[in-house]
Amino acid sequence: xxxxxxxxxxxxxxxxxxxxxxxxxxxxxxxxxxxxxxxxxxxxxxxxxxxxxxxxxxxxxxxxxxxxxxxxxxxxxxxxxxxxxxxxxxxxxxxxxxxxxxxxxxxxxxxxxxxxxxxxxxxxxxxxxxxxxxxxxxxxxxxxxxxxxxxxxxxxxxxxxxxxxxxxxxxxxxxxxxxxxxxxxxxxxxxxxxxxxxxxxxxxxxxxxxxxxxxxxxxxxxxxxxxxxxxxxxxxxxxxxxxxxxxxxxxxxxxxxxxxxxxxxxxxxxxxxxxxxxxxxxxxxxxxxxxxxxxxxxxxxxxxxxxxxxxxxxxxxxxxxxxxxxxxxxxxxxxxxxxxxxxxxxxxxxxxxxxxxxxxxxxxxxxxxxxxxxxxxxxxxxxxxxxxxxxxxxxxxxxxxxxxxxxxxxxxxxxxxxxxxxxxxxxxxxxxxxxxxxxxxxxxxxxxxxxxxxxxxxxxxxxxxxxxxxxxxxxx
Ligand code: DQQ
Numbered sequence: 001x002x003x004x005x006x007x008x009x010x011x012x013x014x015x016x017x018x019x020x021x022x023x024x025x026x027x028x029x030x031x032x033x034x035x036x037x038x039x040x041x042x043x044x045x046x047x048x049x050x051x052x053x054x055x056x057x058x059x060x061x062x063x064x065x066x067x068x069x070x071x072x073x074x075x076x077x078x079x080x081x082x083x084x085x086x087x088x089x090x091x092x093x094x095x096x097x098x099x100x101x102x103x104x105x106x107x108x109x110x111x112x113x114x115x116x117x118x119x120x121x122x123x124x125x126x127x128x129x130x131x132x133x134x135x136x137x138x139x140x141x142x143x144x145x146x147x148x149x150x151x152x153x154x155x156x157x158x159x160x161x162x163x164x165x166x167x168x169x170x171x172x173x174x175x176x177x178x179x180x181x182x183x184x185x186x187x188x189x190x191x192x193x194x195x196x197x198x199x200x201x202x203x204x205x206x207x208x209x210x211x212x213x214x215x216x217x218x219x220x221x222x223x224x225x226x227x228x229x230x231x232x233x234x235x236x237x238x239x240x241x242x243x244x245x246x247x248x249x250x251x252x253x254x255x256x257x258x259x260x261x262x263x264x265x266x267x268x269x270x271x272x273x274x275x276x277x278x279x280x281x282x283x284x285x286x287x288x289x290x291x292x293x294x295x296x297x298x299x300x301x302x303x304x305x306x307x308x309x310x311x312x313x314x315x316x317x318x319x320x321x322x323x324x325x326x327x328x329x330x331x332x333x334x335x336x337x338x339x340x341x342x343x344x345x346x347x348x349x350x351x352x353x354x355x356x357x358x359x360x361x362x363x364x365x366x367x368x369x370x371x372x373x374x375x376x377x378x379x380x381x382x383x384x385x386x387x388x389x390x391x392x393x394x395x396x397x398x399x400x401x402x403x404x405x406x407x408x409x410x411x412x413x414x415x416x417x418x419x420x421x422x423x424x425x426x427x428x429x430x431x432x433x434x435x436x437x438x439x440x441x442x443x444x445x446x447x448x449x450x451x452x453x454x455x456x457x458x459x460x461x462x463x464x465x466x467x468x469x470x471x472x473x474x475x476x
Contacts, residue, residue, distance in 0.1 A: 022262035025086030105132035232261035256405035282399030282438035337453035359454025392439035
């Protein structure tokens with residue numbers, strides 16, 4: 001007898017049970033995609049972290065594989081195998097990760113190499129390959145030195161790694177190597193804090209740096225930990241890259257909403273940059289404990305550089321494979337904004353609005369009497385998109401809030417909202433901005449959708465709704 005878990009996503013990636021956080025080491029290997037992730041097999045909390053592992057032929061259907069990395073008692077990763085990446089070292093799959101232990105410098109860089117089908121992994125005898133932060137900050141990091149990101153450039157290996165500088169903010173450091181084992185410190189890649197963009201951020205620690213190569217331009221993408229409201233952000237610094245330096249001309253938030261974190265980017269054979277992130281829970285530890293799982297991955301997203309120089313995220317095109325029953329509704333606002341219709345909990349919705357002249361939007365996961373509903377609303381006069389979860393659940397111990405993303409439409413520009421709903425997940429992609437959140441409806445009939453039209457909102461609207469199917473296979 002299996003009790004249906006109403007909040008467990010159907011088509012987002014998550015392990016069969018227990019805790020997951022950051023995606024790690026995403027790599028295409030022998031024609032298949034391998035995904036690793038921060039995983040605690042002991043339960044739904046962040047404990048002794050292992051690397052979970054899954055494989056896919058198409059980015060959307062996943063098969064779970066045995067754990068790839070586990071802490072080695074007495075080793076430099078005895079307390080955890082934290083985030084990192086995967087590279088192809090001349091035919092040898094190699095994981096570069098953060099070892100955590102209880103020494104003076106508790107976070108170090110470690111390697112593990114895999115067999116040719118990536119089913120067994122061996123920790124490198126040279127571990128840790130970087131045993132402490134560089135001399136000038138060695139005693140000022142408070143132990144925070146982690147998340148190596150490695151890439152190949154001009155026949156050598158390059159690494160970015162994040163560190164904290166106590167009382168100052170954070171820093172991303174640059175190393176270089178010929179063999180992944182001996183690393184030379186090259187200097188600071190980016191230093192400072194993010195107060196210069198958003199004054200309310202403390203910028204206490206930057207995590208998970210990635211450098212994305214768009215040709216002339218590159219984007220440095222990293223995650224900013226711990227602002228006062230405990231909301232998490234992934235940011236980008238974008239600009240020309242010359243002689244190992246990024247000359248950032250643009251910077252900003254990649255995804256709004258505060259739940260999307262630890263983004264991890266890797267390039268696949270067809271040239272696309274695929275980005276994943278952890279979507280954290282918005283419910284109590286007790287609720288996670290009861291459910292037996294916590295944390296999921298975002299959908300696989302394609303990262304491109306827009307003509308305006310801003311990085312853009314769109315759902316990977318393979319996701320259309322999950323589409324099943326389709327319904328289309330074409331109507332006119334405001335008169336068609338009143339219908340409530342059952343839809344379901346695992347959906348893709350594409351809503352297209354005539355250039356908005358008043359508030360418009362879509363309500364999802366709605367109960368027939370409106371006692372639970374999640375509103376996605378565009379307010380043209382404010383040039384902002386809202387994800388309002390304050391009425392999303394009758395439960396007490398879940399997050400309910402109003403999240404905002406800036407979205408300025410050009411005059412005469414239609415609004416497109418592409419919305420993925422997956423039981424407790426809402427991911428919204430628009431003409432430009434992305435906004436994501438977590439919601440926990442309690443009623444089994446909170447599966448409705450309807451349109452929103454505020455005063456002054458008129459014009460044609462179309463709504464395409466697909467039911468999406470579950471996509472993870474379990475290997476026992
Ligand atoms: N999660 C990992 C760290 C990383 C953080 C630990 C980001 O390596 O900095 O699970 O969520």
